[in-house]
Amino acid sequence: MTMGRARSVVLIGMEGRVIEVEADIGQTLPAFVLLGLPDAALRESQDRIRSAAKNTGLDLPRRRLTVNLFPASLPKSGSGLDLAILMSAWAADGYMRGTAEVIFLAELGLDGRLRPVNGVLPAVAAAAADGARTVVVSAENAAEAALVPGVEVLSASHVLPMAHHFRTPKAARILRPSEEVVEQRTGGADTTVAPPAEYSQDLADVRGQQEARFALEIAAAGGHHMLLMGAPGAGKTMLAERLPSILPPLDQDESMVATAIASISSGASSVTRLQRCRPFESPHHSATAASILGGGNRIPGPGAATRAHLGVLFLDETPEFHRHVLDSLRQPLETGTITLHRSAGQVTYPARFQLVLAANPCPCGMNVGNGRQCICSVAQRRNYLSRLSGPLLDRIDLQVQVDRPHSAALALADPGESSAAVAHRVQQARHRQQQRLSRYGLGLNSEAPLNLLSHELRLPRRCLRALDASLDRAQLSLRGYVRVLRLAWTVADIALKDHPDQDDIDIAMHLRHAAARH
Amino acid sequence: MRSKDRTGLLGEDKAAEYLLQSGHRILERRWRTTTGELDLITLDGSDLVAVEVKTRRGLGYGHPFEAVSEQKLRRLQRLLLEYASQSQLRPTRSRIDVIAVMLPHTSAAHAASAEVEHLKDLP
Numbered sequence: 016m017t018m019g020r021a022r023s024v025v026l027i028g029m030e031g032r033v034i035e036v037e038a039d040i041g042q043t044l045p046a047f048v049l050l051g052l053p054d055a056a057l058r059e060s061q062d063r064i065r066s067a068a069k070n071t072g073l074d075l076p077r078r079r080l081t082v083n084l085f086p087a088s089l090p091k092s093g094s095g096l097d098l099a100i101l102m103s104a105w106a107a108d109g110y111m112r113g114t115a116e117v118i119f120l121a122e123l124g125l126d127g128r129l130r131p132v133n134g135v136l137p138a139v140a141a142a143a144a145d146g147a148r149t150v151v152v153s154a155e156n157a158a159e160a161a162l163v164p165g166v167e168v169l170s171a172s173h174v175l176p177m178a179h180h181f182r183t184p185k186a187a188r189i190l191r192p193s194e195e196v197v198e199q200r201t202g203g204a205d206t207t208v209a210p211p212a213e214y215s216q217d218l219a220d221v222r223g224q225q226e227a228r229f230a231l232e233i234a235a236a237g238g239h240h241m242l243l244m245g246a247p248g249a250g251k252t253m254l255a256e257r258l259p260s261i262l263p264p265l266d267q268d269e270s271m272v273a274t275a276i277a278s279i280s281s282g283a284s285s286v287t288r289l290q291r292c293r294p295f296e297s298p299h300h301s302a303t304a305a306s307i308l309g310g311g312n313r314i315p316g317p318g319a320a321t322r323a324h325l326g327v328l329f330l331d332e333t334p335e336f337h338r339h340v341l342d343s344l345r346q347p348l349e350t351g352t353i354t355l356h357r358s359a360g361q362v363t364y365p366a367r368f369q370l371v372l373a374a375n376p377c378p379c380g381m382n383v384g385n386g387r388q389c390i391c392s393v394a395q396r397r398n399y400l401s402r403l404s405g406p407l408l409d410r411i412d413l414q415v416q417v418d419r420p421h422s423a424a425l426a427l428a429d430p431g432e433s434s435a436a437v438a439h440r441v442q443q444a445r446h447r448q449q450q451r452l453s454r455y456g457l458g459l460n461s462e463a464p465l466n467l468l469s470h471e472l473r474l475p476r477r478c479l480r481a482l483d484a485s486l487d488r489a490q491l492s493l494r495g496y497v498r499v500l501r502l503a504w505t506v507a508d509i510a511l512k513d514h515p516d517q518d519d520i521d522i523a524m525h526l527r528h529a530a531a532r533h
Numbered sequence: 534m535r536s537k538d539r540t541g542l543l544g545e546d547k548a549a550e551y552l553l554q555s556g557h558r559i560l561e562r563r564w565r566t567t568t569g570e571l572d573l574i575t576l577d578g579s580d581l582v583a584v585e586v587k588t589r590r591g592l593g594y595g596h597p598f599e600a601v602s603e604q605k606l607r608r609l610q611r612l613l614l615e616y617a618s619q620s621q622l623r624p625t626r627s628r629i630d631v632i633a634v635m636l637p638h639t640s641a642a643h644a645a646s647a648e649v650e651h652l653k654d655l656p
Contacts, residue, residue, distance in 0.1 A: 044652065
């Protein structure tokens, strides 16, 4: 037989596509032809494959080897196809059998070592959805591949034991003996026991700051985006970093997605188990739009917004960010996804994150309280905050003032409430929201539209009196009105009330206005 | 005679032997013009064949077949046409073959264990 087949997966963004690799040996002069839109890294694979084959004692045929990657029209990139190509070539030469239905996902070293590749989890998940039963990966990727339930994962650190596993009697005579054996495991075996989410930072570390802590709890409970405004050193960053620890842990599906994103964006072989912690991304303010949204020239990779999917995206010193970078966040805030277009095709990444912005009140940062220490001119102050005004700020429900703690608060012996206690209340509040909103296809108060709030969930007139008055006096825009209502619902949920009353609306109005004094 | 030339000659002998066994009639060996040389010219049935012989004593410098470049194939084609017109042959078909001869490493124990591979009708 002069035809050999194997399978692999290429990732287009988060989406895996199963690739059929077919190899044919022609009776002409030696050549290695790779068909099916390979990119530069893939074209280089031929030299890796030749060397790896030679170093296992099973040379590639000294003939014309044609390797076709099907579907041919799909642009393919990366080095994860190396092993599949080598296996199909050997199969064409009659050395291997049973490779046609197996997914191979590993890069080859020149000595035949199997190296880990990025994005194994989404690739294996896509293969499993496509009906694949057996997956072959490098030893480093074995744990990650085994997160997908229902697949048989074969792994080794070298191509030699893998060659022994699939060899024909013809190859058995030539192949160098191998000390290592192929490790076999079944996917999904150890994912049923979910490890608890553990965060290194606890809300108990925050002393005082009662108002800001309360605002953080509201933000977590209702999924509200948040702006923290305050002087340098007031604890804005400290608070924001602790938001993930009071959010409910990721459920099974969410943690699959979060782990898949980590698998694509972080280095190969870093993923060994499902991620339960909510991600926290805090890009520096010099970040470009491409680094936040995702970028790259052929098939763009994910950015910070995607890495923060299901977690928190924290922008410290928000006014220092480039205006167009901030504005580019409007699409993901609206839709929860980012679609990137390139000539090679379009890619959609998930990006449903909770946005936390932190800002100083002015360039020198001292314009707090009576503002006597501030050295900024009026124009400077106005300019500074105007950078984050506009459509972006419209989407931030909570705008909170964070004051420097007083010595009295710091001196308090007992630490603040722990994250676990707050997380419990948040969980309760989220449960109440789900019960109320699931029939409208929503899950969180922050997603509720005006229509719903002013009809099905309309509050009694007496509760709304103060709010309506603000609207009439033009102290509040209609959009602001909606946001106050959303916040009021979350405040009521935290307090385990069936619907917000006058007090909750007062609190909501205060939380929304706190930072707007400037 | 230098050892690489001796290796080459030995390989050509092996190739000629192999071709005779597989039914070729050998017309010329080492046919030279001012512009090049054909190792073997044979008749395989009614086909006129130019055979390029590549001999190696090991794979350290690659497989013999890998030493045949596109440029070399073009030259062989040109030389074969030249030979055909000069010798007044009117072959129905002409083609280029390449034979790889793998000799064992030590020059003493030659002959018997040489390995011959034959590629026919190269483009």
